[in-house]
């Protein structure tokens with residue numbers, strides 16, 4: 001933004017404004033002075049917020065109103081600078097354009113104004129002798145892999161702590177353990193030992209992880225949501241308080257993260273155009289910051305970003321730390337600018353701590369050990385390079401030297417944390433800026449919302465995604481239309497022919513030169529064609545219902561896992577929301593498919609009964625597709641496993657060979673196949689009025705009196721596949737952390 005320069009004739013005012021700076025800019029995100037320039041007026045040019053109350057008694061009740069006039073502006077400040085309460089007007093030079101939105105994208109101009117609602121937590125996180133061991137292989141081949149060995153360290157509030165180290169040194173593992181996101185135990189074949197202390201008390205990070213925000217390396221978010229919607233979703237499900245307070249917090253976060261300009265742009269992904277990498281990362285951070293956590297852990301927040309975008313992200317983290325949070329992140333290769341923002345460094349090498357301390361101390365420490373960082377070199381690069389290029393014995397001796405230094409320091413220190421076994425509640429003490437500027441939001445605390453609220457928020461998001469995701473919507477309906485027309489034209493009028501022929505007497509047909517057996521054989525053949533037409537309708541319904549789920553669910557699953565791990569919602573409402581949005585969509589698809597086929601193929605059965613069957617079949621197909629998406633280890637496997645499940649459905653549909661003619665040991669598979677049941681129901685509805693239908697029914701193993709059993713089986717399979725999906729999703733979520 002263009003600032004307001006204090007004119008030469010207003011040097012006294014400049015001095016006043018400069019003195020105003022320190023207190024004001026901390027209290028009011030829209031007012032601070034930098035290099036003699038008043039910055040941060042709102043878009044209307046009004047300074048609407050009073051300066052901080054309580055910081056300075058003589059400023060109580062003061063206010064400022066600014067208005068542009070030509071290239072100058074008048075700033076009137078009603079305040080008691082000199083103990084009086086007089087009103088004064090000062091002329092300030094205002095370079096055009098004056099009415100400009102604050103440039104929150106520029107970190108240098110935001111500085112201390114960010115995260116004003118984050119109160120100071122004065123929380124120190126310490127860890128001692130953290131070790132993690134994992135077992136791989138089985139039996140004689142079982143092997144223990146030591147991933148972390150006796151790692152000590154600390155991270156303080158108000159500081160940006162960075163875990164540095166080469167690839168595979170254990171940075172992510174350490175961060176996961178500290179954030180309570182590392183599973184352990186017999187089942188996971190992982191053992192974690194050591195102690196973690198927060199605010200002077202021993203804690204199990206897993207028990208307090210709702211107070212620890214964790215931003216994963218990959219930005220897993222709904223591509224069709226905007227940053228504002230993503231934050232609103234997170235706030236609606238994770239915060240108490242009323243909507244106004246939540247909206248205020250969201251606006252503050254969007255501003256603090258520099259996302260105001262793109263707040264209403266889709267986040268996007270590889271397929272959908274959207275935010276830049278840096279904006280996406282800042283959105284991911286914002287989603288986790290919504291609960292205003294005490295501790296924020298970020299895994300490689302700069303990976304995949306260009307140097308400036310990476311700088312912007314780390315600048316945000318620095319401001320978050322300055323606002324009072326304990327911020328810990330892993331960094332792979334920080335640039336000099338980024339490294340200059342870091343306060344505290346933990347160097348990991350082969351799962352062990354090589355050094356830990358304030359950034360300024362890093363150079364002198366290695367210098368003392370004979371490793372001087374050349375002038376102009378990035379110290380972070382220098383140390384990482386050192387860890388990778390020095391022989392193992394050297395790095396081991398460096399680690400040993402650091403361990404000894406630390407042990408000596410510990411012996412001489414009497415400030416060891418208390419050993420109370422009770423898990424400390426990681427709670428923020430609202431004082432300082434938090435109390436001043438965001439008192440209204442004190443009511444916003446992290447909560448778990450009711451099942452109904454979770455379901456409603458999830459359905460809203462799913463519906464938005466379904467409408468906005470044009471590609472999937474196109475695939476959904478174009479696939480149905482193309483296949484429907486193709487099959488419709490191939491089987492054109494198949495239903496009418498059979499009825500017309502039924503109306504002819506056998507006698508009439510025999511006049512055409514055919515004998516009785518030939519007439520019956522011809523009728524049977526035509527009935528089979530008619531039946532095959534129904535099978536094709538069912539196939540179109542089944543494939544067009546499962547395809548969009550197979551396309552989109554694998555991409556969404558990591559989002560679910562992230563949100564579930566942060567306690568945003570549970571498995572059941574998530575699954576039900578997917579079903580709740582899919583059912584109306586498959587209903588429309590089925591209506592379109594059957595509507596066209598009914599007319600073009602001249603089908604005879606009751607339209608609504610046929611439609612009901614097609615919808616039930618489609619829902620079953622969706623449930624199976626979801627179950628596959630939940631079951632596979634990697635989302636991309638869905639595409640390979642899908643055909644394995646859907647192709648055998650056709651085998652048991654009776655078009656190729658009746659089930660009764662299949663080998664006995666394969667026949668059980670028909671009970672797991674939903675397509676044959678749907679086809680049998682369709683057959684019964686469609687051929688109800690057709691004479692000699694028994695011939696077809698016998699060939700296809702269809703029993704007219706079992707209609708309700710077939711329908712019940714279909715409904716049962718929907719439930720079974722849904723339960724399987726829910727259970728597998730639950731296991732996946734449990735296995736993650």
Ligand SMILES: Nc1ncnc2c1ncn2[C@@H]1O[C@H](COP(=O)(O)OP(=O)(O)OP(=O)(O)O)[C@@H](O)[C@H]1O
Pocket residue numbers: 134136145147165166167168169170171172173174190332
């Ligand atoms: N659950 C596990 N079982 C076995 N080995 C593991 C497990 N988790 C991590 N490791 C191993 O521990 C080492 C450290 O992994 P980690 O992901 O923490 O490294 P990193 O420093 O974050 O690497 P990068 O910078 O490449 O992400 C690696 O060799 C990894 O293969």
